[in-house]
Amino acid sequence: MKALKMIQYGDIETSLNFQQEDKPEPAAHEVLIKVHAASVNPIDNKILRGDFKAFSKVNFPAGIGRDVSGEVVAVGHAVAGFKKGDQVFSRVGEEHVGTVAEFVTVDADHLAKKPENLSHQDAAGIPLVGLTSYQALIKIAKLKEGDKILIHAGSGGIGSMAIQLAKSYGAYVITTTSTENVQWVKALGADQVIDYKKENYLDMLSGIDVVFDTLGGQYTLDAFKVIKDGGRVVSITGELDPQTAKEMGLNWLIRKLLGFKSRAITKAAKQKAALYRMVLMKADGLQLGALSQLYQDEIINPVMDRTYSFEQSKEAFAYLATGRAKGKVVISMQTESAN
CATH class of the missing domain: 3.90.180.10 (Medium-chain alcohol dehydrogenases, catalytic domain)
Structure with missing residues (x-):
């Protein structure tokens, strides 16, 4: 072959x-x-x-x-x-x-x-974007009806899936995108769209329940500026948290080095009494089957x-x-x- x-x-x-x-x-x-x-x-x-x-x-x-x-x-x-x-x-x-x-x-x-x-x-x-979004938003962040969630990069593969999934659970969805994609992500179901070329989301948002960080870097740290006390920040590109590093089977020395590297995030999370987790998606046929039903019912497209x-x-x-x-x-x- x-x-x-x-x-x-x-x-x-x-x-x-x-x-x-x-x-x-x-x-x-x-x-x-x-x-x-x-x-x-x-x-x-x-x-x-x-x-x-x-x-x-x-x-x-x-x-x-x-x-x-x-x-x-x-x-x-x-x-x-x-x-x-x-x-x-x-x-x-x-x-x-x-x-x-x-x-x-x-x-x-x-x-x-x-x-x-x-x-x-x-x-x-x-599969990959669906399971990543499902595990991040539903399994880790415990997203529920009425939650305000910020999803960065709403026009990407992950973002476009996460918007629809969050809406299917009754969340109020806020997303960032470029000018040319504003109407496009609104059509996906986003309740509020922030044009990052014209607006600074840090000046516009506060009291957010969940931030889904798809960009990493400074965006991960800035997530703690907009979430409420006790909020949840879930990242797919940020620094590894201790629990995820342990689940990966990394040895104690590497975990210690990673902990040192992520100390700014750990401090920011502690100040907000917030959850921070890095998501490493795992293949799962049962969860994929649940997502399949959402597509079958045309709740997600x-x-x-x-x-x-x-x-x-x-x-x-x-x-x-x-x-x-x-x-x-x-x-x-x-x-x-x-x-």
Whole structure:
């Protein structure tokens, strides 16, 4: 089969190559999926650049891509609940990374039935951003009806999903975006949209229940300026908190160094008696199934930017790297060109 592989750390053009390899066989608790579509995510480009090699080095050549939608073509002998011919989607576990390929094996526990009303291209854009938002807002921040939530970068893949998810739980949603995207994110359901090119959200907001930090850096620290006492700040790009570092299995020395690095955030959280957590999304088929139902019921809708063919995979990663995508960027095994 043909698969896109990372062959070294570096730029997209020189570090990604198509290679031929044997089609994988599913283990006892796995299924084999014929890939119809895969989506690309910022984490893929970050790993390719080598941003995380201090924590986890890649053994080259290595697969790339964590989201997939396709058809089950074989199941392991211990798999229950899925059969050949099922239309499914998944955010695969780290041991199965490599969805930009003709076939991929997936742990059955990380799998869910694809929403029947969505194409494989639409479904492929859901798992990573959906599970990240679900785990951040529902599982960690405990978002509830009436909460005021600030979601940064509302036009991105994560932001566009998080806005809809938060609205489905009855929250009052505030988001930031650029001038050209203001009306677009309003249409997603945002109650208040702040144009960061013209307005400073720090001058406009206070008493926020939850901040979903998708930008990191100073934005993480500034979140504590707008939340209420006892509020919750959940980040996908900020500094690691002690609990998350422990869950990652990092040794005590690295945790101590990370604690020193995050001391400003720890201090800011303490002053507000606030929760701060960094979210490291985990593949979860049950949670993905819950999200699938929200799409099936059209409570949440997919937000697509561009679709590329398998042969245009490098172009898909390059476009995502520009930071201009509104919604998801998908690679399809069934299309000829970007649209």
